[in-house]
Amino acid sequence: MPESLIPLKAPERDFGSDNRSGMAPDALAALLAANDTPRSASYGRDEFTNVAAEAISSIFGREVFVTFTPTGTAANISAVGALLDGPGSAVVGAHDAHIRVDEAGAIERAWGVPVVPVPTTAGKLDPEALREVLAGLAGNAPFSPTPSVLSITNLSETGRVLTCDDLVRLTALARSHGLRVHIDGARFANALAAEPGLSRIFEIGVDTLALGGAKNGQGPVEAVVTCDAAVHLKVQRAAKQIGAAASKMRFLTAGLAASIASGEFAQNASAANAAAARLAANLTAAGLVPELPAEGNLVFVRLNPELVEPLDRWCHVSHWDGRGLVRLACSFDHTTEDVDRLAVGMAHLHR
Amino acid sequence: MPESLIPLKAPERDFGSDNRSGMAPDALAALLAANDTPRSASYGRDEFTNVAAEAISSIFGREVFVTFTPTGTAANISAVGALLDGPGSAVVGAHDAHIRVDEAGAIERAWGVPVVPVPTTAGKLDPEALREVLAGLAGNAPFSPTPSVLSITNLSETGRVLTCDDLVRLTALARSHGLRVHIDGARFANALAAEPGLSRIFEIGVDTLALGGAKNGQGPVEAVVTCDAAVHLKVQRAAKQIGAAASKMRFLTAGLAASIASGEFAQNASAANAAAARLAANLTAAGLVPELPAEGNLVFVRLNPELVEPLDRWCHVSHWDGRGLVRLACSFDHTTEDVDRLAVGMAHLHR
Amino acid sequence: MPESLIPLKAPERDFGSDNRSGMAPDALAALLAANDTPRSASYGRDEFTNVAAEAISSIFGREVFVTFTPTGTAANISAVGALLDGPGSAVVGAHDAHIRVDEAGAIERAWGVPVVPVPTTAGKLDPEALREVLAGLAGNAPFSPTPSVLSITNLSETGRVLTCDDLVRLTALARSHGLRVHIDGARFANALAAEPGLSRIFEIGVDTLALGGAKNGQGPVEAVVTCDAAVHLKVQRAAKQIGAAASKMRFLTAGLAASIASGEFAQNASAANAAAARLAANLTAAGLVPELPAEGNLVFVRLNPELVEPLDRWCHVSHWDGRGLVRLACSFDHTTEDVDRLAVGMAHLHR
């Protein structure tokens, strides 16, 4: 047990997950202000929600349709459900996709379809692997289900940014096999901060985006974004049917609207990414080279497995694979001091 | 078109629904304060959520298990799913139950079971009608599904309080046919304010309660309450699987915890009930006798159908049956002035 | 207890249901012959199944696509699933529709959608009632699900033939509200024998037909018929996914192919209808006037409820409503003697 960590002050702003942080100032202030209106239309027909949808349109430089949900799982369920194509269908996604391994069977429960795994290469969904999986399913029809949705996590589960080029290749492949494309963007703001061209995803061929709020300094709010009116209608129905349509929607959307409008939303993501980059650099300098490029707000480092538990007790981290791979998640409010202290502590532990 | 309404000031605090109102002061203040903690465990493992669960225990005078969800539909889905008994099962509930006609097929979607309707008498689920429905299903087995859950809305959809005696009869009947019992309590606080003995529902034989927050001055939060540890585990799994487990749970629960602890939660319900009682009395005095006793916070009055639209434009009401039956929903913040002005306006319109 | 029935010989060919009868000669002979081919492609890719599909095309005077299933419930699930339109959808059908009350929640289980009831008039789905239900659902959107399929039972559950005119009205109404149309034709052969114009259902606007075999002298085989290639593909996928795709399909289809080709299939239906007509006439003459016109192979008569059980013990009948309404189902092999003996027995009992 590395006693040496004990004198270090445990960081108040730990690195366990970006969903452990709070709300950023503009978002919180707007939520408060929203309560000054004594009555407001329910289930998202209110003005705050309209403004939030317009704010999201501004991110993409075009009119989009938006459905707000209280959780990322609800956003993914609603979006995927709107794209599925009837009986015998399936979703295809990375083997480590949140919808496949971290949502307790949500897609299977809601829509009765399997989520077929595709291998990743260096933390990114691999087009060749995808091609092989699609060929395998087609070759085994009608015993295999017929995939109709490709789900891509971006920022990927392991912190990689899928670039516009990556998405062009993946969506082209998906389209040529009859699949529509969903992006699980729980950390899309971080991907966008790293690669501004991702504001063009709908031009590239993405059908739906689950745009994360909670992990980027918002309260419990996510947004399903689409440019397709028919898909939007189905997303709305899906969200209603799974219990994701909040009656007092303005308490979800007012903060997000304000945060986007003020620039806070974009700054949150940039700040978190910068913290991760600094952390990665510090760790590398200390001989702890990250396993994957820290392109967004996540840093993955492999430690001696015995060191993970004390590290977790000290500053909360996520033990990714049970074999020493550790995820460090940076949030919008991590300071340079937070990051540097963590790197020093880990270097100390690693020695 | 009754021009006579135009001079009347449209009430800022309309009567369209209790989910159109905002958050009560203590709840809002606690939500704000919750943000002062820089990091908090996610998915409900935080201290705010623990305190909220304890606050709910205090309502029932015993330890209960609580799962918090962002919507009432999610609460109903999760609770019902935890009580269902495998293949070929069914839910039984009042023909006008929210889960049957206002949740877009949520129960069917989540659990693949039908919701079988039971007639009501004077707005309350009727034990004799229930007995007949259960006998009919049993007589047609295995062609009929086998019901395993009875869902009772209390406060009922039409504003009646099902008393302890009512619940004793209904749960005994349900039990004797092998059904477990769920209460859809979107307005349970109002029922409890009217009939304090309802704090004993778990002694009476209720298995799960979806305790509403949003309609009683909270933000987007509801609570599934049970005394059965095994059921609680299934509720938790269900909530996770349908996307109802919020990562930043403290922003749902901190306000509710504070509101219960300060007494605000109970006062909200009492205030709304008192407003409804006064409104019913005023309307009766004006010759508009409510169709059903206004036992909670809802008043049902029948108007000439042509008058409903202008009334709705003036102060928002809910046109219940498309044939002139109007629902007026009182909230915690309706003042005597609000109520009296509405009664005067409606009397004016009615003449 | 009417002892007087005891001396009457219990009919070997009872009237409990048309699914209690056996296979007609041509069907059985063809099944036997199918076994002479030592190997045959599985899952319906065999020649016997191709020929059966062609035989069904001949009924409708046009090329149709056919999916064979072992049960009527499987046929209904597969067809309805192919017509549904994504999240938040619903099926609409007569309150007494088999898919709503006699298939143990099959539609809800398979597709997660409710089956919304529509009143009938004189045993037939009523266009005005349908219009009202559709308006009610539309008026309550998004709280109500959005219906996308109308299911019509023909021959109706209570033995009525929905004529081409009936179907024109119903399908036009359905289309104008965005619904596609399924016919549950467990006894479609009987309807067709009574109204030959029903061979034009696909011109009238029906999308899918579950054409019954078992109740018309076949073994365990039903056929989902459609003219829409895209729908057919979805029916096939649905049938596979619900476990209704039989590997040794030829043992389902060979008999049906032969029975249609030889004319036996049509004769079976005509014979059963004729038996029912004779039975209805006999009963009327005896003062037992059927409640509804016996247009197909079913006769509905109301008796003193106490007489139903002894009648059932004597010759098997179906106690339809638990209040004395009795269904007498005629099969292809009921003889004049069978029918007359039943009428005499019932008259005897009734006195």
Next chain:
Amino acid sequence: MPESLIPLKAPERDFGSDNRSGMAPDALAALLAANDTPRSASYGRDEFTNVAAEAISSIFGREVFVTFTPTGTAANISAVGALLDGPGSAVVGAHDAHIRVDEAGAIERAWGVPVVPVPTTAGKLDPEALREVLAGLAGNAPFSPTPSVLSITNLSETGRVLTCDDLVRLTALARSHGLRVHIDGARFANALAAEPGLSRIFEIGVDTLALGGAKNGQGPVEAVVTCDAAVHLKVQRAAKQIGAAASKMRFLTAGLAASIASGEFAQNASAANAAAARLAANLTAAGLVPELPAEGNLVFVRLNPELVEPLDRWCHVSHWDGRGLVRLACSFDHTTEDVDRLAVGMAHLHR
């Protein structure tokens, strides 16, 4: 293109699948005889079905409860559904399990649960791999679903017999993690012929068995077998709800009853196993050593991938992995001559 195969007579009794064969004599004769009873109770309440259930009891030397279905997928769905434990549940099975990769998402559709893959070792579900998968799921709860059913294919998909010892280990592991155990026994008769001790599976701790008929010389019939009355009731409900309850059940069960009673059923399996053993020996002698022991009626041989298509055209085989691994399925009616001719042809092709 190996022209050399052309002069060889294509076998009438090919090796594509054991579901391409016909019905064995006793089974067919009994089906015929069943039609001599003019009326029979429907939905499995008939005498033929009772006798079939007793015949199955005789296989296991104890009273068992049996539900008959027309397909193996329907049997698996019904059995698994009866064992699942509420929301957030999951099924665990071999990565190549039919229910996971060859039933078009049937389990996901029917019960809304994922099927989690476990690696195999030499074609058998591996206890250590299972232990690791279960630990991983438990470690990731509540984000991972909670498995409640282990499905074991026996005879395995690749022709291995899981022995009683194998099952003891697997069921003990499953039980200790709270899982119940299902056997997908589409070819259980072949496993039993190879390992007679498997008649004790219910003593070992198996909860449900889907006992295959079609692949062992029957028509379209499979049987879900259990010793647990409560599970049986759920299987029955599940079968009804998925459309697998055939009204004219006797045409499924009469043949199976006779075939078991006469010894034909057991002999069919032994004959198919013997054919496979002879085929494996012949191929080995010709230098084509099977990849896995041919313990049941399946032989797996790896060829030059280019040779698979001509071989398939000649005598139908199953190209298992798209990379030259070929499955040869022996049926009850394969003769020594059939087998020897195939081995000679393959040796000829291989040279």
